[in-house]
Amino acid sequence: MGVTVRRPPSGIVSVLFVVLAGCDGGTGVLSSPPEVELGESQAEIRIANSLSTDALVLNAIGTNPVANGLLASSRLTALFSVGGGDPRILKQLHDPDAQKFMEYLVSCALGPNQVLWYYNPRGPTPGPRVWGGKAGLCTSWLNSAPSQACLNRVSGCLLSRNNALGRRVELSIRGEVPGDPSIFYLEPVTKPAEYEPTTASKLVSFGPCTEQTTGAQRDCGWSADGIGACVPGTPVSVGAGGAASCPGPSVGSSSGAQMVLRVCSGVVGCDSSGSTNLGEGEGSCSGADPIVSFTCPAEGYYSVMTAAWDSDEVGVANVAVSENSRSRYALSEKQVFAVREGAFYGNIFEPDALATKVYVEEIRGGGEPSRFVVRGDDAVIKGAIYRKMYSCYDPSWGSGSAYSTYRVCALPGSGANCAATVAGPCWDTANEAGKCAVDDGPMVRGDGDYEECEDIHGLLWTEPVTTFLHDPCGPVTARTRAKKDAMTAQSPDGLCERTIRPRKDVSP
Structure with a gap:
């Protein structure tokens, strides 16, 4: 989904290449820079949602207690580098879902002029690669351990950018970073997306x-x-x-x-x-x-x-x-993305709050090269795998709880393998009190961001990310297949209907 972290883009990776190639254990200047992962256009500030929920909840870094804990307490350059890095982390990169998780983490955390180098051990062409930043929600993480506010903000961004279908859905994310209103600034003119939604490939x-x-x-x-x-x-x-x-x-x-x-x-x-x-x-x-x-x-x-x-x-x-x-x-961005979806908040980076474990096992013997096998990625866990992640839904949804379940669960028909727990409506409905104390944060008036949201235990989270959609059905329609063909999920009719039609403000 097109997250709209609206700072004017700066810095082009190809310009930075010569400077960065030798940093953090780089082995020398390559003939050409590796392509930046995630492929976000420098001209497109919105960030898209195409991280599958399956990859988010069952990967060997986010869902690995050791790797998860290292991320929460270390600078990224200490864990990932071409010529070094932490072997406990690098081993987990044999899992393609772990690499996808890190693509999105770096894109949420770092800014558009920042990159993180790492070594990709997977064939057929192992070698140096680079992930590019985008949203800038925790730029200091590159070279220093993250603060708790950073971890919470990046967690909300990661959760907002996944859907069970793994299709690319353009969205706008909004929130507040104290002291820096430019992070969630709204674009006065929004450009068309450059990626095909179903395949998430650049046109x-x-x-x-x-x-x-x-x-x-x-x-x-x-x-x-x-x-x-x-x-x-x-x-x-x-x-x-x-x-x-x-x-x-x-x-x-x-x-x-x-x-x-x-x-x-x-x-x-x-x-x-x-x-x-x-x-x-x-x-x-x-x-x-x-x-x-x-x-x-x-x-x-x-x-x-x-x-x-x-x-x-x-x-x-x-x-x-x-x-x-x-x-x-x-x-404008506000006109194109007029459907308020809800808020995402909590902390993914809590090793003790993981409901399961995924890891990479190295298998040696027989005179053959080592094989690396991902273990635990076929688990089926009732409810949330990240037990300190939550979402709330805008009260305009006709079936808010059902919509949110399809939005955050890899196996939504069974309520299993969810990335978060659905806490309830973000704002008051006729039958239920809302979870958030503010429905339009004061930093950017009129952007409609929910702030100060409670989880199911009454704990207050002050770094929520609020999402706005162009297409209300984008994140929850169509059929998807889970890992190992274990189950298919199809959203029921009427899931994305809204009881209050959004004002699109497009009449000439």
Whole structure:
């Protein structure tokens, strides 16, 4: 889900590579930097949810008491490095779910100009790798042991970013970091997502062109520009200098190289042959400036991508929507992510509060190379595996408790292998008192973050993370398969219905 930790991104890993390659036991300068894990675009500040609940609750680092305790009490560079690190931690990286857990931990904890190097022992190509930071919720963890507030904040972020389906769901996370309101700042303009939701793979159109390519139908070298809202079924025209009718006024403008546009339905970009492609434009009225006219899709949202007509050239597209379109363009984060889901809080980094144990066993003998086998990852545990993690749900959900169970449990149909305990509604309902004392924290007024939330024992947690969705059904719909094909989970009809419709504030 697209977490929106809104600090302007800074620092590009490739620039930092030469400096960092020799740090913390690095073995020398490599010919090229390893690709940053998680693949977040430097232009996209939102963080996405595609960590499967199964990987979160049954991995050999988070669910290993020794590794979990080391994380809670040590700097990250002491535990992970290319040329050293703690062997008790590094052994657990033979578990692919442990690596996925760490990708998300680093992305939550460190900032966009920070990276954590480690050695990946898994084949077929073992070697140095790097995880990239994003949210900046505990930047000091890189070089010093984390505070309790840091651990709680990162725990909430990790929990907010998982779903049983393991699909990528764009979301906005909000909260408070005392003394730094920029951490959870809301984007004035939100860009389309660059990743395909089902596979969580980056769309090829947002990758670089490996050779000179021209035209609006190419699938490389595109940039995400903005998101619009419109009245379904009505005509819409967006342009970067082109005209919707000939003759007619220009819509938007372009400068530099000749520019092209692509429009996709929804809040995710698309490739040229994708089913969500609504149209492409590379000129209008015998001119070179583009415009795209299309019918507003049923969901009422569209995304715009821009690129130079020639991939070797550089230009700027100032996209606008025509005055006669019943549409609003360049929506803010608050407008795109209008569905308040709930809050996540607690502490994952409590070794004594783990309900089970996962570990990697090294098997030697027979003259063969050692084999590493993950043990305990097929456990089925009733309720929460992280027994000090909690969630509460927004009272607008029609079936809040059921929704939350599907959101935080790997086997939601049975209420097993949950990442957290559902504490109840975040705010008062007609029948139940809410768990949080504040429904809009004072640091950023109007962002709707729940603060000061209690768990089922009455203990107060002051570092909750509140999530907002674009698609209410995104985290809980579709079928998923658990490890070892032990069980399938499918959300029941009506699970994501809401009793209070959110105000989307998109009418022109």
